[in-house]
Amino acid sequence: MVSTPLDPNRAESVFADFKGEYTTEQATLEASRCLYCSDAPCVKACPTHIDIPQFIRKIATGNLKGSARTIFDANILGMSCARVCPVETLCVGDCVYNLLHVPPIQIGKLQRYATDHAYAEGWRFFEAGVDTGKTVALLGAGPASLACAHELRRRGHGCTVYEKRPVVGGLNSTGVAPYKMKADRAADEVDWVLGIGGIDVVTGVNVGEQVSFKELEARHDAVFLGMGLGPDTRLRVPGEDLPGVRGAVDFIEEMKLTPMSLAGVKHAVVIGGGNTALDAVREARGLGVGHVVMLYRGDEAAMSGYAHEWAAAKVEGVRAEWRAVAIGFEAGADGRVSGVLCQRLDERRHPIAGETFTMSAELVLVAIGQSKLAGLVQSLGGIEVHHGRVVTDERGATGRKGYFAGGDCRNGGKEVVNAAAEGKAAAQAIHAYLTGGL
């Protein structure tokens, strides 16, 4: 166990799984429905290209160990991906059954079934390669670095992961919605990945503060940048510093790791229309807030959050206020936020004169994006940063010799599975570099 013990009373523990676990009967039945496509569209839709028909067939035949091996061989984070991937827009969304108007194969649930089994049985599939004597520094203990480190170990390179937080796992531990996966399962995954041996994790070390890149270069043969994104972006409107107005990602991290009371919160307003906003509204409802409103400047069609998530939020009783923005926050007698002052927008998102209104809110979560951390590396010669993203070639090599990147800091913020794919690809590039191929 590298992870710090988790608080058993952390607020997220009240949530139940949104997509339940399969029994053996359910899994076998669903698996046997899979058509075992060739050049399967579902595989093409998976960023890590898991051989989906193959792992599903192995569930149907009762070869669970082989099934799990197929998954992990492509994606060592297959257990968390099974739970947190937006499968509706990835593999499941491209399952050929959709074209027949037959329910698509529940690939995520089947993947969860196989990978949970592997964890429960303690099956291990991979061994570290013969020690090469080379070591790699990895920034951040999130999905990108974990996938990268595991792949590097299979090739015999030493790894040290530097993580600024006390918890490891990145947003898998601190960000993903608890009805998909809770922090304890993310911690299990970290242990599983580290089980290959030879990955040192040092927590509480902020690269750039406690340790410099210069020092990393002196200690290691290559550096992988997997530091993800930064804190929530701020709205910059009056009243934003009132108690009760918070960044959504910051709030979610607190909910996932510590106990929290929302007593006194009758109304919550979440500002934004992306996936973090959609998580936040569902989480606020799940924590018992009666009235939860999503305030978004566009309309439903323009929302960047997934339609299937919004559909679920609506069922759970969330309301939306379309085409409006927050222009200020009001304080109550207790000095905490009590309302959001809103401005109505027209179709082109211009303010409509005179159309303002106020919504009650004892909790406001701002979910308009996360800042970029690329500033950290901007000063390093050779590294190019574009729109806050670290620029690399398709395999993850930056313009600076020995520096590679993957995950949110490279792609600007996608999914865990993209971080896993990019981390793994970067490890292959690092291996080529360390063995003289690049």
Added chain:
Amino acid sequence: MPDLSSNTGGIRSPNPFWLASAPPANSGGQVQRAFDAGWGGAVWKTLGQPIQNVSSRFGAHSVAGAKAIGFNNIELITDRSLETNFREIYDTKKKYPKNAVIVSLMVETREEWRDIIKRSVDTGADGLELNFGCPHGMCERGMGSAVGQEPKVNQEITSWAVEYSSIPVLVKLTPNVSDILPHGLAAKRGGAHGVSLINTIKSIISVDIDRMVPNPRVDGMSTNGGYCGQAVKPIAMHMVAALARDERFRLPISGIGGISNWRDAVEFILLGSSSVQVCTEVMLRGFRVVEDMIEGLEEYMRTHGFANLDAMIGRAIPKYSEWGNLDLNYETVAKIDPALCIGCNKCMIACEDGAHQCIHPAPAGSRVPVVDEAECVGCNLCQIVCPVEGCIDMAQVDNGFTPASWNQFVEEGRVLRPKKGAH
């Protein structure tokens, strides 16, 4: 309204659906409930000297998502006393005069046959079925398939039965022979009024791979059993048709083996069955399956204009011929309907690895694989694996050649088209 009533060698029933001689027809209570559910007849579980069964006696062949598509058993004939069976047959026949009750029999000596036939006839039953088919246990004692595999013995016992019986006699044949015809002809020579087939096929249903013992496992041992259920239907239909098409045979047939719904029944009838018998499907799902069988058959007869079963029996037989008579110049190619194709590429991998390498990946921007018709031999494999009904059509090609079978090629020198896909 088509007439479903059936007549098999003088045994009449309101419809052609009979329970086969097996556990569903083990007792009066069951058979009467089956008649209430709509079954036209029942062949009583085979009577003989009551035996003792093993405890573990059934096994199944299941594939993912489909349980028990094949079934096997190592049970013997009835284990209830003859007195009880005869009393219940009598009661049943009395209560259900219109339904056919057939008594299945298996004993050893001539005296035993005479005795048991007399007692069977006395119950008022409509017919007898001589069980020359059981391929396990009873054959070790010189009965069942041990009789069915010896045409001489078959003929002899059949002639005894016909001599002692005042009601029609059917001979139930075993499929555990290399050619069914001599056995059907032996029954005919013995004077049988009809035959029933098939009984079960010798089989080992599965092996417990941890204990390394075949199933069904009786403590630490097992034995071969009799295979039946949906999986045996193709074998059974071949045997039925092999008898139905032979000029020398021409006896009524009660078709059995893997019949699980009305479509199966229609197929058996088109291949020459006057009635059909069902065991496994009822064991797995109960008597109620007959409702759909009756409705489906009735609707089929209506849509095809068959007023009665006689009009339909054996209609596919003239089209069952020798390979040497098939037209070698008849050509088909696979055509994919792009509007229906879902892009699963199952056809492509099947043709690539298992046929003639003539389905190629979809071009960019399309999900529909491309058939190279110049290379397609028309084997049907892609159509078989395609999950979308009607998506792949095996379309006839007008290649300008006049029909020519192998026999016509050899005997008349007819011209064959150039071979395809034989590089």
